[in-house]
Structure formats: structure tokens, C-alpha cells
Amino acid sequence: MSVLRSRLSPRTVTGPVRALMSLSAAAAPQLPGTVLGTMEFGRRMDEKCSGETVRDFLRRGHEELDTALMYAEGETERILGRMELGSQVKMATKANPWGGNTLKPESVRQQLEKSLQQLQTPSVHLFYLHAPDHQTPVEET
Numbered sequence: 001m002s003v004l005r006s007r008l009s010p011r012t013v014t015g016p017v018r019a020l021m022s023l024s025a026a027a028a029p030q031l032p033g034t035v036l037g038t039m040e041f042g043r044r045m046d047e048k049c050s051g052e053t054v055r056d057f058l059r060r061g062h063e064e065l066d067t068a069l070m071y072a073e074g075e076t077e078r079i080l081g082r083m084e085l086g087s088q089v090k091m092a093t094k095a096n097p098w099g100g101n102t103l104k105p106e107s108v109r110q111q112l113e114k115s116l117q118q119l120q121t122p123s124v125h126l127f128y129l130h131a132p133d134h135q136t137p138v139e140e141t
Helices: 002-007 015-022 047-059 071-082 105-119
Strands: 035-037 064-066 090-095 126-129
Touching (some): 035 047, 071 105
Parallel strands (some): 035 064, 090 126
8 A cells, every 4th residue: 555655646546546545554455465385395495494484584574384284295394393483474284185185074184183283283374275186076075
């Protein structure tokens, strides 16, 4: 909003942009944030480099991390868990249909429980499906 307000005058703008400019900051829609993908933590990035990356990301005012149980055979989530990030971040992780997993409810539940254990957290902000399971209808998941 401040970018719009500093560069555009309400007198020269019409339609939806003008309506958006007139909203208070509290009522304005949130702009998309930046999410740090962690797929290389524990693979090409060792634990020290991974930690420095997360700390730099947080220092810049970001807070959303994306990971998955399958990244680096689980090491990515274990590294994140050892960082003890707690409420500093919004964590997203995924269930997948590979390596003996399915997207049937019991498998999804087991994957979530394992992720929570490795991340050392009681919950995640977002838990989603990494890819379709062509053997399990999404309605069954």
C-alpha cells in the first residue's frame, strides 16, 4: 500500500486501484510473502549453512518455511527440528505417495506424525499433498 500511495495520486487513479488505495492498512489485502524452500538442507547444504540461511531469512522479516518428509530422506526436517524455531516460523510440510506411502488417510496421518516428530513441533501451519496418488481418489484422502 505504501508503494501505491507514494507513487500514485488518488485524483489520477480510478476503478479498483483507487478503491484499494482508500482502504486502511489494516483492511488492505496482504501481499504474497516469501517462502523459503528447504529441499537442499541436509543434501547440498550442511546443517551449519542451513541454519545460517534460516537465520538470515528470519532477520529479513520473513517467517514461512516449506519442507517435506522426503527431502534428504528426512534429514531436512531433522535439521529444522534441531533449530528449535518454535513460533518464529510458519512451517509447511507435505505428504507424498512415493516410497511405499500413499495418500490414504492412515498413510497421510503417519507421515504428518513423523514430520511433527522430526520438526520437534506440535503442529504445522500448512500440511499439503506433494503430488497426486493415482491409486487413491482425492475424496478418499
